[in-house]
Amino acid sequence: MRTSCVERGKMMTRKTSSKTGKCTQRPGFLIAGSIIFASGFALGLSALAVNVNLPEQNMVSSNALQPGEATQQTQADSQTALQSPNASEVAADIGDDVLTAARATVGDFNSDGHPDYVVRNTSTLQTAIWYLNNNVFISGALGPSIRVGWSLDGVADFNRDVHPDYALFNPGTDQTAIWYMSGPTRIATAYGPTLPDGWELTTTADFSGDGFPDYVLFNATTDQTAIWYLNNNVYVSGGYGPTLPVNWSLVGVADFDGEGHQDYVLFNVSNHQTAIWYLSGRTFIRGAYGPTIPSGWALVATADFNSDGHPDYLLYNPASRQTAIWYLNNNVYVSAAFGPTLPAGWSLVGP
Ligand SMILES: [Ca+2]
Ligand SMILES: [Ca+2]
Ligand SMILES: [Ca+2]
Ligand SMILES: [Ca+2]
Numbered sequence: 001m002r003t004s005c006v007e008r009g010k011m012m013t014r015k016t017s018s019k020t021g022k023c024t025q026r027p028g029f030l031i032a033g034s035i036i037f038a039s040g041f042a043l044g045l046s047a048l049a050v051n052v053n054l055p056e057q058n059m060v061s062s063n064a065l066q067p068g069e070a071t072q073q074t075q076a077d078s079q080t081a082l083q084s085p086n087a088s089e090v091a092a093d094i095g096d097d098v099l100t101a102a103r104a105t106v107g108d109f110n111s112d113g114h115p116d117y118v119v120r121n122t123s124t125l126q127t128a129i130w131y132l133n134n135n136v137f138i139s140g141a142l143g144p145s146i147r148v149g150w151s152l153d154g155v156a157d158f159n160r161d162v163h164p165d166y167a168l169f170n171p172g173t174d175q176t177a178i179w180y181m182s183g184p185t186r187i188a189t190a191y192g193p194t195l196p197d198g199w200e201l202t203t204t205a206d207f208s209g210d211g212f213p214d215y216v217l218f219n220a221t222t223d224q225t226a227i228w229y230l231n232n233n234v235y236v237s238g239g240y241g242p243t244l245p246v247n248w249s250l251v252g253v254a255d256f257d258g259e260g261h262q263d264y265v266l267f268n269v270s271n272h273q274t275a276i277w278y279l280s281g282r283t284f285i286r287g288a289y290g291p292t293i294p295s296g297w298a299l300v301a302t303a304d305f306n307s308d309g310h311p312d313y314l315l316y317n318p319a320s321r322q323t324a325i326w327y328l329n330n331n332v333y334v335s336a337a338f339g340p341t342l343p344a345g346w347s348l349v350g351p
Contacts (some may be wrong), residue, residue: 154204
């Protein structure tokens, strides 16, 4: 069997003989640790979609409607986010922070071609949309509140009415739900398929090219990924994707090399390296490192903020609540800019 291991900063595949138990290693450049193809896709499925009302809270917090005062801070205060860091400097910072994998959700809620932030109130669980022009805050609007026990894991247009919708997951019941939105307003809800035990909803993206977003699932025990193809909120079929190496987490999905297939963006929370895993459908083709993220910051999403056709990194500093965009050409760092800083009590990431 194959598992993955990371030694001396290099990713390797480890092949363990079932007879001898001997572990032979060969260095590789982000070789997919354990690509297992489903001969019989064994994930259990309860795909009955039932339309239900999922009541929301109606707490209102007006401070979500504009950035925090830290937006005025000078660039020199947080210069690190503006530069692609020296990898050796970053390596020295390993362990300085306690960031765990966290993801943000972005989508174009006002159909102006620019991705917008979904920000979350950490106490009321209310969401708000922050409309951006590239990295510049334009305005904010309050959205629905996530219910306790649920997490907002994806933003995509499930019913293909041009408006991005919320994809929610309840790790207690393994249920998923879609909140259909019109701009920042929730207009309808439906359950999606219920996930098998041990699997979680990571993000959403169209893997089959039919225009309907699909679920990207992750199993934290096996580090395996899977794609569930959907028609709106209805399960169509599913299959395994590549298995992630230890310490790496799937942050987002986008077509980084522009060949028409979605690719994985991975973030290593222990050494802050990033990597792109180029896929063909669900099949791992090759991997490449992206820029390494400075200590204190996390890679939380990917989207094309400057509309040049290349997906960019969205970075977040949970201590300062500052955001930053790293503009990429494929996996190569090009430039950076700060985005708006969130007000106290609000976050760019989970639940
Ligand atoms: Ca927009
Ligand atoms: Ca929609
Ligand atoms: Ca691609
Ligand atoms: Ca871009």
